[in-house]
Amino acid sequence: MYDPTVARLTYRALLGRRRALILGALPLLLIAISIVVRALAGADDQTASDLLGGLALATMVPIIGVIAGTGAIGPEIDDGSVVYLLSKPVKRPTIIFTKLIVAIAVTMVFSALPTLIAGYILNGNGQQIAVAYTVAALVASIAYAAIFLLLGTVSRHAVVFGLVYALVWEALFGSLVSGARTLSVQQWALAVAQKVSGGDMVTSDVALPTATVLLAVVTVLATWYAGQKLRSLTLAGEE
């Protein structure tokens, strides 16, 4: 199911100079803000939770997910270089699964790790806040990578759709319409984080069992469907 050559090509494409700069910018911004906040306001659990929930989990993780998920396959389909993967006796679902693993790993490294560092800077992991949000970022990385990898497979405008989902649906609708919150990767991840923290600092609108099932179903379905789409991917000619 996992092809090391496909993984190597995907890592190199994803961590190319320009994309690595974009991937690195947001985590650095989060850490810089955390340092400033800690210096100005001191260690405060509520501030730490607000910053990690509002900036790290609600904004940074989905954006990194969009860049890594769509970037793992979208550009290759756009420029046609995916033909070198498709013209090989390698099962298409293997290509998708491998790219998913790479997208998850990249999203985790560029979102969960900085979340942990920022959490320790903000309040030294008081009330398990840093660890709880890190777990949420890890869990969300898996689902985001799968959703955005599927978007990258089916649409040429995957980045736009991904950002609309991440920023408009999750951030805007999520705060206005309660129903939207149920269908939000962020809330599912928060349900897991709530369990980890055990306190009232991290809360979710979705119960843990529902969240776990939805996370698993969305990840598996998105990956399966992306594999199917790649099997019948059409490479239109130049004509």
Next chain:
Amino acid sequence: MTTLSIDHVSRWFGNVVAVNDITMTIGPGVTGLLGPNGAGKSTLINMMGGFLAPSTGTVTLDGQPVWRNESIYKHIGIVPEREAMYDFLTGREFVVANAELHGLGAKAAQKALATVEMEYAQDRKIQTYSKGMRQRVKMASALVHNPSLLLLDEPFNGMDPRQRMQLMDLLRKMGDEGRTVLFSSHILEEVEQLAWHIEVVVAGRHAASGDFRKIRRLMTDRPHRYLVRSSDDRALAAALIADPSTSGIEVDLTEGALHIQAVDFGRFTTLLPRVARDQGIRLLTVSPSDESLESVFSYLVAA
């Protein structure tokens, strides 16, 4: 022996029919797929390579379907027309990756790089390569698993004459070895120099198939139109129309020229200068007025 069979294949995109009920069999040796730009060659090659489903009909390789059948790529090598090819890798890394995807190692990659004579630049990034170098590395990636069928879409585009000759030699060798090699081109001379057999596609339809010489004769025997200016148009027209190689001459007074339709190309090209010399007429302009490839092809379709 590898045979690619295209059986009553059509492909349409919305209301546009790109390929219209084509049936052909491509066997060992070098076959040229000839047609003007936009004729449907790339669509056809994409269907042969399993990257596009036919709307109707089937494409099979030795009886095996090509569409949605990954295992078929053990036998097929593909050189796509598009330029993009993991530009951030070196030539060697690219060919090694292609070898690995076939379950092969660096040794097979090195052999393929040697075949296309790209060892000297193998450690440079692909983004620094010229068009011809890219083409050769693409070729190496297609040859790495020793395929019995090689599909090349406009392989000579953008190559300089020396590179073109090298690639032609290589493809000829592949054909001599008994591989099935199919390449597309819109340039008659390329096909003439390389292909043993040609398939002509015009406006999505299969216009001609067979030995190149037969088709070439069809092409040269068609009525040719010329625009001729001379020191005495009327006298020249009178002398030319007496010969059976011309079927019609119009004296165009406003342009000050003759529009001549010749039915016997070979005979007319020797007749014109001879008649002019004998009559003491000076030829000022002799230019074919319908030599575009499209007119050649449309004649073929009608023939």
